[in-house]
Amino acid sequence: MPQSPQFELSEHDREFGEWFYQQIAKAFLFKRSEWVDSIAAQLQSDRAPDKRHEVIVIWLSDMTAFTAPGRYIYVTGRLMEYCPGEASLAFTIAHELAHHDLGHLRYFPRWFRGLAAHWITEIIFLVVHSVQHFFYSPERESAADRYALDLCIRAGWDPRDCLHLFDQLEDRLLDLGDIAGVYGPSESDDELLPNAPLMTKLRIWAWQRSRGYLPVRDRRRALEVYLDERDRGRASV
Structure with missing residues (x-):
């Protein structure tokens, strides 16, 4: 906390x-x-x-x-x-x-x-x-x-309810035609490959810096993972 x-x-x-x-x-x-x-x-x-x-x-x-x-x-x-x-x-x-x-x-x-x-x-x-x-x-x-x-x-809010914001952000960006803002650049999946070229990683790095944020789907998923880890940590105490 x-x-x-x-x-x-x-x-x-x-x-x-x-x-x-x-x-x-x-x-x-x-x-x-x-x-x-x-x-x-x-x-x-x-x-x-x-x-x-x-x-x-x-x-x-x-x-x-x-x-x-x-x-x-x-x-x-x-x-x-x-x-x-x-x-x-x-x-x-x-x-x-x-x-x-x-x-x-x-x-x-x-x-x-x-x-x-x-x-x-x-x-x-x-x-x-x-x-x-x-x-x-x-x-x-x-x-x-x-x-x-x-x-x-x-402060007392359910964190899963907080994440509904990303549904609205996603809908808004898709309405504006900003597909990359939701899913990331088209080559972003290639970055996960063990043999991904350096230039691919650099292009994705530059794209993220130009936006300032991760894609909406990645932001939400990162917070879901954070909450899951938090819940597991509390359960193990």
């Missing part, structure tokens, strides 16, 4: 988070949701009030969630609409909390705000998102998935 947050929020991170929040608020509509507030409180019930992150509902057409240094986590209204249940939304929020707790967000230098002072909000949003995408990796995302699942278990 995850312990207390491993990384304390620095003053720089706090200031960056407030600045980014103010920039985003200029261009996008925010809304408070009692449902989201309740889930966030349940996930963070063991944290002191000043250590908790605030979840903001942002009205974008994308079905996504994201975060940045500071105390805010952002969930789009479209994601809320399409989440198959409360456990799935809890897992989504917990995944963003995991990035904070695991120290995945410390990459914006102090001079960035000065550099971006005259940028329009949309450019700031795109740059912050692109920097995150560059630093995130399948390894970090997988670690955040596992940590999020543990947070949900500790």
Whole structure:
């Protein structure tokens, strides 16, 4: 189970988070949701009030969630609409909390705000998102998935219900024609062969880095294996 947050929020991170929040608020509509507030409180019930992150509902057409240094986590209204249940939304929020707790967000230098002072909000949003995408990796995302699942278990949700999120993600990507996002590149099965060529492995490695995530099917399967191992470990005690 995850312990207390491993990384304390620095003053720089706090200031960056407030600045980014103010920039985003200029261009996008925010809304408070009692449902989201309740889930966030349940996930963070063991944290002191000043250590908790605030979840903001942002009205974008994308079905996504994201975060940045500071105390805010952002969930789009479209994601809320399409989440198959409360456990799935809890897992989504917990995944963003995991990035904070695991120290995945410390990459914006102090001079960035000065550099971006005259940028329009949309450019700031795109740059912050692109920097995150560059630093995130399948390894970090997988670690955040596992940590999020543990947070949900500790908060009282059934972890198998959390995984229903991946059904929705899969349907969404297939609707968009993103078959590789669900199954991986066409040659990914070849990587499992003992004599797989080095170039095949390199191409798959590069594809995973370009996405930042494993394919949806692989993410879900990895968490199912994680839960199975966890259950076996508890049964052997």
